[in-house]
Amino acid sequence: MTNVAQRRARRRLVTTVKNALRGLRTELALLNRRVTGRLDLRDGDLDLLEVIARLGPMGPSTLARHTAVHPATMTGVLDRLEKGGWLTRERDPRDRRSVLLEVRRERVVEILMQYSGMNRALDAVCADYTDEELTVIADFLTRAATAGRTETTNLDAP
Numbered sequence: 001m002t003n004v005a006q007r008r009a010r011r012r013l014v015t016t017v018k019n020a021l022r023g024l025r026t027e028l029a030l031l032n033r034r035v036t037g038r039l040d041l042r043d044g045d046l047d048l049l050e051v052i053a054r055l056g057p058m059g060p061s062t063l064a065r066h067t068a069v070h071p072a073t074m075t076g077v078l079d080r081l082e083k084g085g086w087l088t089r090e091r092d093p094r095d096r097r098s099v100l101l102e103v104r105r106e107r108v109v110e111i112l113m114q115y116s117g118m119n120r121a122l123d124a125v126c127a128d129y130t131d132e133e134l135t136v137i138a139d140f141l142t143r144a145a146t147a148g149r150t151e152t153t154n155l156d157a158p
Helices: 003-038 045-055 060-067 071-083 105-114 116-127 131-156
Strands: 087-092 095-103
Touching: 003 045, 003 105, 045 060, 045 071, 045 095, 045 105, 060 071, 060 095, 071 087, 095 105, 105 116
Parallel strands: none
Antiparallel strands: 087 095
């Protein structure tokens, strides 16, 4: 195969990967929409809860920065999520003037139950790959997520 043919084949393969990622994004967005509907949450609520669960307790301003939600909008969203029993606001033990947001663990179980079918399906998909292949896939997805975070930050820059 010539260099030109190799470059074309490589571009086609990279395009296939990008198209697969777009398809995955769409399918996960549709799944998330169904889950939020079943749990009586709004679009974006799962993202906020996920950020808090993944990064740990944080203040509302930090959450607003991480999610690019305007602080005034964030206040209303947090009020609704707290009223719905999805999160708590606790005084920060290091600074009693500020609060920390925490996801209520018992409610996380409800979310995880909604994704149990997807988790089983992913277990079945992963069963078809060797440990070495899964290591490469995990590395790729981690690096793709990092690239996404970087580009999100770049879009926010003036």
